Amino acid sequence: MSESESSGVRSVQRAVELLALYDAEHPSRTVRELMDATGLAKTTVVRLVHTLEQCGLLWSRGDGRTVPGPALLRWAELARSTWQLPEAALALLAGLSQASGGEAVHLYVRQQRARVCIARQEGTRTLRHVVLVGAEMPLWSGAASHVLLSRADQADIAAIARQAPHENWARTLAERARAAALTGWSVSHGEREEGVSGVAAPVFGRDGQVLAALALGGPTARFTETVVAGFGALLVDSARKLTALDCIGGAG
């Protein structure tokens, strides 16, 4: 890549990083806040904000603060049209949560070296596992990750494991991914967060590739060995039905 090309790639990445700084806790931002959060120079931030404003992705509220722009509404429609699951699939998620006794159900796809929640059924227990649609979770941890990585090669797994705060995590992650491939589902206890457990099974694409991981999540205290075995069977069954629906990521 030429210098100007790589600078173009970097600008797109930075623009996306800037947008990612807006969330429910930070619905509006000042240039100073964006500088502090990114470590970028003021001229760079101002230029990026100006470009994003021109694209409608940021909006000047007039009080020195910018908010996510109205052009995002169009992208929201786009995201919905591609990723919104059909009623039958959502009913499956709801049924799974009910069959599990009210645990939370999440559906994840791999996104580079992370996994993104693309659908969910909120749990009904007082203590429940909550991951919002669109949220990114690390791919080095959790039953859903084992499943998403069940056909990944060593180099891929090693690169992901380097993000983990553990020594020699590549071997552990590779073992768990292989075990997931062998048994058809996986379980994790407190891999990322103490006291949080998950069980997951793969949803396949038309070419047999692992397209998504369907997961039940909740407190470790409720995820006993017997319960987990039951969840595994439930998940494999539901994931098979989701595979048959062929409805993930704009299929078709």
Next chain:
Amino acid sequence: MSESESSGVRSVQRAVELLALYDAEHPSRTVRELMDATGLAKTTVVRLVHTLEQCGLLWSRGDGRTVPGPALLRWAELARSTWQLPEAALALLAGLSQASGGEAVHLYVRQQRARVCIARQEGTRTLRHVVLVGAEMPLWSGAASHVLLSRADQADIAAIARQAPHENWARTLAERARAAALTGWSVSHGEREEGVSGVAAPVFGRDGQVLAALALGGPTARFTETVVAGFGALLVDSARKLTALDCIGGAG
């Protein structure tokens, strides 16, 4: 701006343009289609697609086609949190549509040299005006544009008028914008599309700036002089209530 800086800005704009090529009619795209639609060279398109994939904004489906990526789901949440109107405002839009005899209601904000629909109440008539949330409409035409431009200066209006397919449109547009400022609302008949009429009134921000245009739209045949006068009064009243709700574009 240095060459590398302007190349960065251009890359962000191009990336956004590429994403804009995905819509309900084109839920997936090949590199060839993106090249044809943009006129960009293959290497440029491939580089941008790759960058967008890394950001999760595009997703390879595995059959040579890309779809909008799962990262857009997060932005969809963001757009909703900033732009979703509260129940009271939506009820106002619904009430306005009902009071108009079932015409469509749209709320627009200015987005550079366009206007974007940020909320709507679908009409109930068989022949109805339909603009989806997130859709961009030209700012050189329509009653909503007159209202949004009612305090714009001559240079601004002239630049916008240059996008119109009419000769000397700047004068006409300036007159209609000025009239909108004087009377507090505006009407248009077939400015953009033969047979389509609109009536609009301004929603103001805290500093008295024109923040949005509230509009009724439908077929010209139903928008007679008497009807339009009634719609004008209805819109001014509803727009005043929306102003009081102070709820547009992440206010507060």
